[in-house]
Amino acid sequence: MTRVSPSKPGRDCPLCPRLVAFREEWRAREPSWHNAPVPSFGDADARLLIVGLAPGLRGANRTGRPFTGDYAGDLLYGTLQTYGFARGQFAARPDDGLTLVDARITNAVRCVPPENKPTTAEIATCRQFLSATIAEMPNLRAIVALGRIAHDSVLRALGLKLSAAPFRHGARAQTEPAALFSSYHCSRYNTNTGVLTEAMFHAVFAAVRAEIDSAKEAPTRAAKA
Numbered sequence: 001m002t003r004v005s006p007s008k009p010g011r012d013c014p015l016c017p018r019l020v021a022f023r024e025e026w027r028a029r030e031p032s033w034h035n036a037p038v039p040s041f042g043d044a045d046a047r048l049l050i051v052g053l054a055p056g057l058r059g060a061n062r063t064g065r066p067f068t069g070d071y072a073g074d075l076l077y078g079t080l081q082t083y084g085f086a087r088g089q090f091a092a093r094p095d096d097g098l099t100l101v102d103a104r105i106t107n108a109v110r111c112v113p114p115e116n117k118p119t120t121a122e123i124a125t126c127r128q129f130l131s132a133t134i135a136e137m138p139n140l141r142a143i144v145a146l147g148r149i150a151h152d153s154v155l156r157a158l159g160l161k162l163s164a165a166p167f168r169h170g171a172r173a174q175t176e177p178a179a180l181f182s183s184y185h186c187s188r189y190n191t192n193t194g195v196l197t198e199a200m201f202h203a204v205f206a207a208v209r210a211e212i213d214s215a216k217e218a219p220t221r222a223a224k225a
């Protein structure tokens with residue numbers, strides 16, 4: 001039997017029947033792929049958590065590491081390196097040696113959804129893992145939500161109403177236990193259509209860097225407890 005930890009669904013997580021069926025289909029088609037819930041990447045003691053939407057079919061669902069193997073990852077990891085949240089060589093493979101620095105990446109939905117579109121019920125069901133992921137990070141200072149779905153799911157995971165912090169690119173909301181920064185998702189679609197430029201994305205992480213650096217001397221949640 002697969003063990004389910006509060007923050008990490010087991011490989012055969014049965015909670016969303018449509019996603020299970022899609023996973024089974026891709027296990028049969030591509031047996032060498034990961035084809036399972038994609039675990040968070042990075043240490044739980046990080047001060048920054050980045051929340052994406054869901055694994056891309058040929059990206060994280062293939063490689064097993066968030067944002068690894070698709071265009072969205074090129075922009076995300078490049079930006080993280082620019083702002084000191086990642087080091088090493090990003091080569092779009094989980095064994096490329098890239099490490100996150102004081103940062104962790106997860107997804108609002110851990111399994112790949114058909115056409116990259118999780119249903120409202122799937123997002124709500126998977127939120128238990130997002131909530132547990134946030135709860136197990138004692139030093140958390142900032143959360144970056146990539147896209148409206150991630151943003152709304154983070155708010156709900158924090159026990160807040162969506163009206164507490166409406167989604168807007170570049171917004172920062174004072175939430176507990178960490179400030180919530182919102183960005184358009186770094187998908188190829190958003191960058192190709194000009195909804196999100198590299199400069200817009202960098203501006204979000206520059207603000208996050210400043211937030212985390214300014215918090216250097218303040219006591220952490222772990223120290224306060």
Ligand code: URA
Nearest residue numbers: 052053054060066067
């Ligand atoms: N890859 C992920 O892991 N998450 C996304 O939101 C997009 C691509």
